[in-house]
Amino acid sequence: MEITVTINGQARTSDVQPRKLLVDYIRSDAELTGTHIGCDTTSCGACTVLLDGVPVKSCTVFAVQANGKSITTVEGLRQNGQLHPIQEAFKEHHGLQCGFCTPAMMLVGTALLDKNPDPSEDDVRWAISGNICRCTGYVNIVKSIQGAGKAIQAQASGQAS
Amino acid sequence: MYPSAFEYKAPATLEEALTMLAEVGDEGRVLAGGQSLIPMMKLRLAVPGVLVDINGLPGLDFIEGANGHLRVGALVRHNDIVNSGVVAHANHTMAAAAPWIADPLVRNRGTVCGSVAHCDPEGDWNSVMLALRARVVARSTGGERVIPIDDFVVDFFTNSLQPGEMVTEVRIPHYSGPAGGTYLKLERKIGDYATAAVATHLQLDSAGKISQAGIALTAVNSINTRAAAAEEALAGETPSEELFREAAELAAQASDPEDNVRGPAEYKRDVVRVYTRRGLAKALELAQAS
Numbered sequence A: 001m002e003i004t005v006t007i008n009g010q011a012r013t014s015d016v017q018p019r020k021l022l023v024d025y026i027r028s029d030a031e032l033t034g035t036h037i038g039c040d041t042t043s044c045g046a047c048t049v050l051l052d053g054v055p056v057k058s059c060t061v062f063a064v065q066a067n068g069k070s071i072t073t074v075e076g077l078r079q080n081g082q083l084h085p086i087q088e089a090f091k092e093h094h095g096l097q098c099g100f101c102t103p104a105m106m107l108v109g110t111a112l113l114d115k116n117p118d119p120s121e122d123d124v125r126w127a128i129s130g131n132i133c134r135c136t137g138y139v140n141i142v143k144s145i146q147g148a149g150k151a152i153q154a155q156a157s158g159q160a161s
Numbered sequence B: 001m002y003p004s005a006f007e008y009k010a011p012a013t014l015e016e017a018l019t020m021l022a023e024v025g026d027e028g029r030v031l032a033g034g035q036s037l038i039p040m041m042k043l044r045l046a047v048p049g050v051l052v053d054i055n056g057l058p059g060l061d062f063i064e065g066a067n068g069h070l071r072v073g074a075l076v077r078h079n080d081i082v083n084s085g086v087v088a089h090a091n092h093t094m095a096a097a098a099p100w101i102a103d104p105l106v107r108n109r110g111t112v113c114g115s116v117a118h119c120d121p122e123g124d125w126n127s128v129m130l131a132l133r134a135r136v137v138a139r140s141t142g143g144e145r146v147i148p149i150d151d152f153v154v155d156f157f158t159n160s161l162q163p164g165e166m167v168t169e170v171r172i173p174h175y176s177g178p179a180g181g182t183y184l185k186l187e188r189k190i191g192d193y194a195t196a197a198v199a200t201h202l203q204l205d206s207a208g209k210i211s212q213a214g215i216a217l218t219a220v221n222s223i224n225t226r227a228a229a230a231e232e233a234l235a236g237e238t239p240s241e242e243l244f245r246e247a248a249e250l251a252a253q254a255s256d257p258e259d260n261v262r263g264p265a266e267y268k269r270d271v272v273r274v275y276t277r278r279g280l281a282k283a284l285e286l287a288q289a290s
Helices: A022-029 A085-092 A102-115 A121-127 A139-160 B014-027 B037-042 B078-082 B085-090 B092-100 B112-118 B125-132 B228-234 B241-253 B265-289
Strands: A002-007 A010-015 A048-051 A054-057 A070-072 B007-009 B028-031 B050-053 B063-066 B069-073 B135-140 B143-148 B153-155 B166-173 B179-187 B194-204 B210-218
Touching (some): A102 A139, B014 B028, B014 B050, B014 B135, B028 B037, B069 B085, B069 B112, B092 B194, B112 B135, B112 B166, B125 B179, B125 B210, B179 B265, B210 B265, B241 B265
Parallel strands (some): B028 B050
Antiparallel strands (some): A002 A010, A048 A054, B063 B069, B069 B166, B135 B143
């Protein structure tokens, strides 16, 4: 079946089998390997992408279901050669160790900050509760997402004044 | 993991979807959120020949009060219930259950009606629907059926839909007067199935007596189970701690859990007993405050 999907702002048209999972379409067809496959059973969240801005597990969506829709992967966070504030924050707060869960954590973080720019620790922990990290113990991930929120707000108020 | 090959159809209207479902008969499955169906297909536990994806259908994402009911359409996601002011105002049991369905990412995608139709005994919504005496609306090219939830949930992963039918909404009665309820779920971690969970609902009459009680259990039988004896023990009575203890004992007796990784059977039965008692106390508190 022919589908057209906009990935990180770029429209791609390709012919896919209906049973192809979105994560495999992103990794194999679009060759964007920042989206990871962890458990492949809807448990770990490593394959999280934004589907029309909403975080979903891309191992549990068929590529054909993304036809006509817009996907953001970790590769889409950097804009004009500048890291996204959430990427800067993960770097600054040491929000990753092995890095396997990091793309997903950053995408879930941006989706949270879009709705709630100043989340409490509980808000962040609740938002990332569908994503498993086996290294950090989550403390620095929470700090990173909260730090990114502060940086985005500071940037916004800087632009406003 | 890849599912078996299937034919994919993405209808643009409900009529088109129903025609497709009628044509494919029992080879067809409706794809809504897919958060249970797709994992089952990947494990080859479900092998549908045709998937009819209803995500493009307009007008099925309603949550609204109408004719004494709260209507929840086939494309309402779990997270829509979490964020719904209508539900928060109208129905304590649903509002309490929604944040405990799976995890936030699954809640963004999975649907209430899909979960109801799935009839997984470890699923949460059918206990909520049993306690609230909901009805399931099924449509086909032949028309509409409104099915009481007790008749809809037939067995382990088995509902009473006929080939060619799909669930278009669930209707939850709007309880006027003092009513309250909750959903208490024990889970090992976010996203895990319940070790055990209990949905409760109480309706009081003007004298403060219980006019209707709803109690249903998750993950402790091969099917979501109404604790009928416990409900009967409560009906017409004046609420008291002693009465709730008695009902909790009857609810525990209605459970027949298995020993598994989530705990031994006796422990789960204790959880049912304790959560029924606590759930009824919470339901009463909310009803008296309403």
